[in-house]
Amino acid sequence: MVNEQVFNSLIQELDAQNVALIAVSKFKSTNDIAQLYALGQRDFGENYVQELVEKNQYFLEKNICTDIRWHFIGHLQRNKVKYIASFIDTIHGVDSLKLLQEINKEAAKHNRIVKCLLQFHIAEESSKFGLDNTEAFEILEYVKAQHENFKNIAIVGVMGMASFSDDTIQVQQEFKNLNASFHLLKTNFHLANDQFKIISMGMSNDYALAIQEGSTMVRIGSLLFGKRN
Numbered sequence: 001m002v003n004e005q006v007f008n009s010l011i012q013e014l015d016a017q018n019v020a021l022i023a024v025s026k027f028k029s030t031n032d033i034a035q036l037y038a039l040g041q042r043d044f045g046e047n048y049v050q051e052l053v054e055k056n057q058y059f060l061e062k063n064i065c066t067d068i069r070w071h072f073i074g075h076l077q078r079n080k081v082k083y084i085a086s087f088i089d090t091i092h093g094v095d096s097l098k099l100l101q102e103i104n105k106e107a108a109k110h111n112r113i114v115k116c117l118l119q120f121h122i123a124e125e126s127s128k129f130g131l132d133n134t135e136a137f138e139i140l141e142y143v144k145a146q147h148e149n150f151k152n153i154a155i156v157g158v159m160g161m162a163s164f165s166d167d168t169i170q171v172q173q174e175f176k177n178l179n180a181s182f183h184l185l186k187t188n189f190h191l192a193n194d195q196f197k198i199i200s201m202g203m204s205n206d207y208a209l210a211i212q213e214g215s216t217m218v219r220i221g222s223l224l225f226g227k228r229n
């Protein structure tokens with residue numbers, strides 16, 4: 001069930017600050033998604049390839065909600081890129097050059113440009129994925145030198161997940177670090193026509209803090225759809 005009131009006030013709050021909303025619909029039904037769509041939401045985030053493929057297929061077959069922009073926000077294995085390349089709008093979790101090359105290759109087969117965010121490791125937990133500044137620099141140096149071979153991807157910003165913690169100071173510092181990484185990359189690489197402009201950070205429990213620290217895109221699930229089951 002979608003909470004319409006929560007959605008409307010969240011949208012107001014985000015619009016006022018020029019922050020985009022990704023509605024994270026993992027484990028939620030196509031019915032829930034269609035409800036939020038009817039309220040005007042177009043950007044949806046999913047974590048699992050098979051689930052995403054099935055949902056996309058469902059909407060195509062029904063011929064409803066066909067202009068949803070799907071965001072892949074989970075950890076993406078290279079061998080699964082081919083299943084989503086024909087329709088994915090943005091991939092948030094790019095954490096290696098090889099993955100970027102694979103996305104480019106598969107997107108080319110469909111004559112598309114897939115937007116990509118470089119995922120940074122900002123949390124304390126070692127279980128979370130992501131790059132550090134040095135690794136991100138290496139990727140961008142390579143892409144810059146080989147730009148002829150990366151015509152089917154657009155690197156549009158960065159993404160990160162803060163520690164799952166009540167320590168506000170800690171979480172705030174992690175968001176500050178991601179913001180700093182974003183600006184470091186921006187000044188050093190001047191990525192084409194200012195298309196490098198997204199800082200994807202903030203979830204249900206920490207999005208206000210993330211916005212305070214410069215987030216331009218929040219990924220919110222449980223607040224909109226109710227607790228995950």
Ligand SMILES: *Cc1c(COP(=O)(O)O)cnc(C)c1O
Nearest residue numbers: 024073203204219220221222223
């Ligand atoms: C599940 C998930 C979210 C949404 O989390 P909520 O706490 O439900 O808002 C955001 N980002 C990523 C990467 C996720 O996996």
